[in-house]
Amino acid sequence: VTTLFDVARRAGVSKSTVSNVIRDSAPVAASTRRRVEAAIAELGYHPNVVARSLKSRTTFALGLVVPEPTNPFYALLVLGAERAAHERGYAVLVANTECEPETEEEAIGALIGRRVDGVIIAGVSSGSRIHESLLDRGVPVVLAGFGAAGDERLGVVDTDDEGAMEQVVEHLAGLGHRRLAFVRHHLDETSGERRAAGFAAAVARRGLELVQAGAGATAIAAHNDALAIETIDRLEREGRRVPDDVSVVGFDDVPLASHQRLELTTVRSDGREIGRRAAELLIDAARAGGFVSRREVHPAVLVVRRSTGRAA
Amino acid sequence: VTTLFDVARRAGVSKSTVSNVIRDSAPVAASTRRRVEAAIAELGYHPNVVARSLKSRTTFALGLVVPEPTNPFYALLVLGAERAAHERGYAVLVANTECEPETEEEAIGALIGRRVDGVIIAGVSSGSRIHESLLDRGVPVVLAGFGAAGDERLGVVDTDDEGAMEQVVEHLAGLGHRRLAFVRHHLDETSGERRAAGFAAAVARRGLELVQAGAGATAIAAHNDALAIETIDRLEREGRRVPDDVSVVGFDDVPLASHQRLELTTVRSDGREIGRRAAELLIDAARAGGFVSRREVHPAVLVVRRSTGRAA
DNA sequence: ATGAAAGCGCTAACAG
């Protein structure tokens, strides 16, 4: 546990000088600098970020609230955010909430207590207001991977779900499907609503029929790939063929979606990029001492494979 | 930004008293306690963990080094570790290294700078010595999901890879396979070696033949499910049938492995449990001010599905 | 049972 003072003594200078070479916050004579650097290396000194945070009133840490870590989309989002943060000297505190309101509250409390400089929320339970307690304390927040109306102080980096659903319905309509269904997870998640709504809107716009899955739908779009695959399983167990009897579309393009026994038609959104941007915007805002006002929408592309085909 | 002092003033007591009610570290009169609690609630006060850490010389934070966040096994490990940590009031700093030595070094430096109370390493590049710099500074370390020889100060919570490979080879041998191969990822990861070695040992023990994949093997075991699935794809594109011509075994039992178009025979290890135990051991050690000396091995079970069959 | 005072390791004026 060597401190700044130890380094200073060893180099025969004062603490401020050491501090100055570390962050080069002020000019230091080349020879002095060399002595200090040597002392740092010999002592294996790592500045105590805790002390620095206390003094400077910034922790160089970001909070990241994730609903389902096993979903590859979120895994990539975490990866992107974490890498972007580390490149800028920021640490990332992750909190997996699994969309449980109680866990969400606790996570936010912990992040506030740790005085993180900003928080990325990658998904929350439906009625959640957790972003408000953050914003009211002056902590910038960006929603990543799901949009939300409302608060002007909220940054958003999102996939273009509406555009994606437009593409999905266009594709399906082109194959002659007239009765379409959307299935979503029981998980009480906000993003589910936007995809469902976008899908419904695109269906209505073409005068097609929106039905419940099972109630004679010839094409089913799922909220994500995992659900699409479950749906295919269920259909096949019921003796219906995909895509001959029913077409199925997923969302996410998980690695296995392209497997040749699956060949899932799906939507690809770039989780890593979204995570990266979210972290960048947050860090910029934190440095400027403000909120993230920007709202970015990243395109998603329909990947047509073989789980969709002409309507029977 | 309300501080302990603000609360104290509001409640008409001293800082020490407030501190005592918060952590109930000393007896406080019931009436005083009520007043303090009221003040805390009214002010929405959250203790500044940064200041607490500086004074108490513990950060209540754990570092978690992960090689591949998109692998569901690691995603679960992170989940388990993170939840166990939060239950005990600890935060988790994740670092995704993607097995790049340079990134690993940086991550460790960041964790040291932030004075984490312990580090879970879930995978590192092969020759890595990153645990040593940690241990030498007195930071307890536990290796999770991959074993390692060596340092006595190192805790280990691992899957029984050897036992798993024994089961795999037993299964394959029972189906009449004599020429077996093991394929591993290019990723320079330590765990790959143990599985490969365990497989080779089990093969040798039975007097079977270990060959390269492609060189006439009738059964192939892969380092993980993703690789097993790639292997199946490749084989089928070459016109060989699975399992009729070649049997394939995976490792991890990812959610999609059970899909009926895949029905992958694989090994299931409980990532979430391993992450949870790793965090628990680490926190116990941190509290006791020592290292984790314990080494735990968690069983893995072979799940037989339909990607394996009798030798041709 | 409660309060006063001294730091934890660092940064940020301000002097020299």
Place this chain on the structure above:
DNA sequence: CTGTTAGCGCTTTCAT
């Protein structure tokens, strides 16, 4: 260009 001096918000003896 370098050193001195105050704190940041909290915990922790030690008095009272």
